[in-house]
Amino acid sequence: MFVLLRQLHSDRKTAGIARPARRLSLAVRHVDAGSCNACEHELGATANLFYDLSRHGITITASPRHADVLLITGAITSRMVIPLLSAYQAMPEPRLVAALGDCAMGLGVLGDHRDLAGPLEHLLPVDVRIPGCPPTPEQILDALASSGLAGRATTLR
Amino acid sequence: MGLVTKSAPQNPGTTLVQTTPSSWREAHDSAIHSGGRFRGLYAVGPDEARCSDRAGRDETGTTIRSVFSFGDQVKVLSARAVPGRSGELRGAGASLAGASAAPAGASVTGASGSGWTFPSIVDILPAAAWDEREAHDLYGVDFAGHVPMRPLISHSDCLKSWTVPVVGAGTHQVAVGPIHAGVIESGHFRFHVVGERVLHLDLRLFYNHRGLERAAVGAPLDTGLAIVQRACGACAVSNTLAFAQACEEVLGLWPDAALKTQRTVLVELERLYNHLNDIGAICAGIGFAPGTMAFAALKERAQRLIGRLTGHRFMFGTIQIAKGAFCLAGGERREARQELRSIGEDSMRSWREVLFNTSVQNRVTAVGVLDASSAARFGTVGPAARASGIPADTRSESPRLDYRELQPPSPVDPTGDVAARMALRAAELETTLALLDTLLRCDLHDATAGAVAEGSPVGVGVVEGPRGATTCIVESDGTTIQRLHLRTASYANWPAVAHATAGNLLPDFPLVNKSFELCYACSDR
Numbered sequence: 196m197f198v199l200l201r202q203l204h205s206d207r208k209t210a211g212i213a214r215p216a217r218r219l220s221l222a223v224r225h226v227d228a229g230s231c232n233a234c235e236h237e238l239g240a241t242a243n244l245f246y247d248l249s250r251h252g253i254t255i256t257a258s259p260r261h262a263d264v265l266l267i268t269g270a271i272t273s274r275m276v277i278p279l280l281s282a283y284q285a286m287p288e289p290r291l292v293a294a295l296g297d298c299a300m301g302l303g304v305l306g307d308h309r310d311l312a313g314p315l316e317h318l319l320p321v322d323v324r325i326p327g328c329p330p331t332p333e334q335i336l337d338a339l340a341s342s343g344l345a346g347r348a349t350t351l352r
Numbered sequence: 353m354g355l356v357t358k359s360a361p362q363n364p365g366t367t368l369v370q371t372t373p374s375s376w377r378e379a380h381d382s383a384i385h386s387g388g389r390f391r392g393l394y395a396v397g398p399d400e401a402r403c404s405d406r407a408g409r410d411e412t413g414t415t416i417r418s419v420f421s422f423g424d425q426v427k428v429l430s431a432r433a434v435p436g437r438s439g440e441l442r443g444a445g446a447s448l449a450g451a452s453a454a455p456a457g458a459s460v461t462g463a464s465g466s467g468w469t470f471p472s473i474v475d476i477l478p479a480a481a482w483d484e485r486e487a488h489d490l491y492g493v494d495f496a497g498h499v500p501m502r503p504l505i506s507h508s509d510c511l512k513s514w515t516v517p518v519v520g521a522g523t524h525q526v527a528v529g530p531i532h533a534g535v536i537e538s539g540h541f542r543f544h545v546v547g548e549r550v551l552h553l554d555l556r557l558f559y560n561h562r563g564l565e566r567a568a569v570g571a572p573l574d575t576g577l578a579i580v581q582r583a584c585g586a587c588a589v590s591n592t593l594a595f596a597q598a599c600e601e602v603l604g605l606w607p608d609a610a611l612k613t614q615r616t617v618l619v620e621l622e623r624l625y626n627h628l629n630d631i632g633a634i635c636a637g638i639g640f641a642p643g644t645m646a647f648a649a650l651k652e653r654a655q656r657l658i659g660r661l662t663g664h665r666f667m668f669g670t671i672q673i674a675k676g677a678f679c680l681a682g683g684e685r686r687e688a689r690q691e692l693r694s695i696g697e698d699s700m701r702s703w704r705e706v707l708f709n710t711s712v713q714n715r716v717t718a719v720g721v722l723d724a725s726s727a728a729r730f731g732t733v734g735p736a737a738r739a740s741g742i743p744a745d746t747r748s749e750s751p752r753l754d755y756r757e758l759q760p761p762s763p764v765d766p767t768g769d770v771a772a773r774m775a776l777r778a779a780e781l782e783t784t785l786a787l788l789d790t791l792l793r794c795d796l797h798d799a800t801a802g803a804v805a806e807g808s809p810v811g812v813g814v815v816e817g818p819r820g821a822t823t824c825i826v827e828s829d830g831t832t833i834q835r836l837h838l839r840t841a842s843y844a845n846w847p848a849v850a851h852a853t854a855g856n857l858l859p860d861f862p863l864v865n866k867s868f869e870l871c872y873a874c875s876d877r
Binding site for chain 1: 507530531533534535536537538558559560561562563564566567578579582583584585586588629642643645646648649651652655665666668698701702705709871872873874
């Protein structure tokens, strides 16, 4: 295990990522509403030591009940509409909605209209849009960390 | 060039065998007994919009097809039910035994004699259980003898309609999902438990069902490529490659040596980052953070390299029909080879730390056991099957790819538990890296596929992806898609996850699940 810890320490040093200046926290709840899994992989990658999401005070929460942002991926399938709206309902006010990836933004969606209920804009008020297919971890991180989301969540509160 | 002559076939590989509903079961019996591996069953139009009109559908009748592979040859069994003639199959289904989808002893009902009823094959081929349920849900096909016919893709509010009744003192249900606590795809699990012990697990997936197959009907072949690519990000190369190979078979084309090589490199790069991800995910399943972070970092390095080489971190757009534009030459190729060697050394060092950590090994041994007979019965594919001792690696029977230099991975004790699946991935990482090192000795060039045969109306591509054999079936007139069916390794393996979970502790489910690490999107489509 010490070998692993030493390796991680050196990787972290060579990655050379900066310490952020701003110190506001942001709790994010992710909902996959019909994604191809690529956005999930990239969102998951923001937690690795090359990006280290948590240094920006951003956490992925287990429940929407203590989330500031609902981060939604996918083309919004008809089978995910009710779970998605329930998650939104469960969030405390003020709450923000972020569309992660082109599908969630309703761009170039492939599929059968009978199985899709999107775009997201028709269902929920979207505050932040993160384009890309999928967006890279840097883009996701930039959007979450520097779009003033944390500030907005705080001022709204 | 020796391989080209050896493997360029007289016949591109797929034979369509016409049968009838009454000989459907015998045809399957003989395919199974002559060593065929089941690769999927699907219905061919008309779809549900017309199924709702009962009168209309009885007039048209429908066709179902079943795919078996025999080494590099594929046989597609086809049967058409004609209205008024299928009454003869009454009683053909006999009783069901051993199929997990239906309790033993269920009797034949529902042989209505309409043009939409076929005898079920789940008793002789339990691996087809999900396929029959899908054909029932999406295309309105009835299977006589498949009782109860539980909904798979249709989501019913009636809990009893899709769960197995589990009763007795102290039994209760635990519902999880479709939204999970982590960054995970959507899917619902219903555990029947006593205390912490799981007695049975019912899966309700298909929350991500986007109707991709139906969207492909009538689309040009190239649009099909985009559709199949969106089926799953993490298996984009394997899925699109299976689709491209199926299309090439429809068009009567055969890849040249350069195309074989570059596609093999792409699919092995996909296996590399997925296996690194999966070992990290198993570490996450037991809360071993140093392992999780080490393998997440290795996966990131692999994906950064892939992004530099192909322009996309998931290799979207790299597979095309009948051509390939993934070129790699000179210094760039040498650097890639160097970085792959470095990733290999670091991952083997990290793996040794995981392997020789007693707390990790304590948590993964004898958990989530899938024995060889169950794995065979469920038609399990890929690392999950190999960790249970089933030799299921279609790479050795892929003449459309370049696996001449494939060395078999070092043997792993096939105990079928989480430890075996994890160790097998580590062993395969070494094989994949060695193969990539060999393939990247030479530059990769622009490549094409050349005409070798007449086109065929049905093409089948089978590709060994990171999670196992993925099958793509394309029925086409050569320009537009008439039917597209994608049966991914995840789809084939989900029933085995439910089976391997039963008897374990509920808190061990994430670990068992991650040891299979299946995609939801790929199976939901």
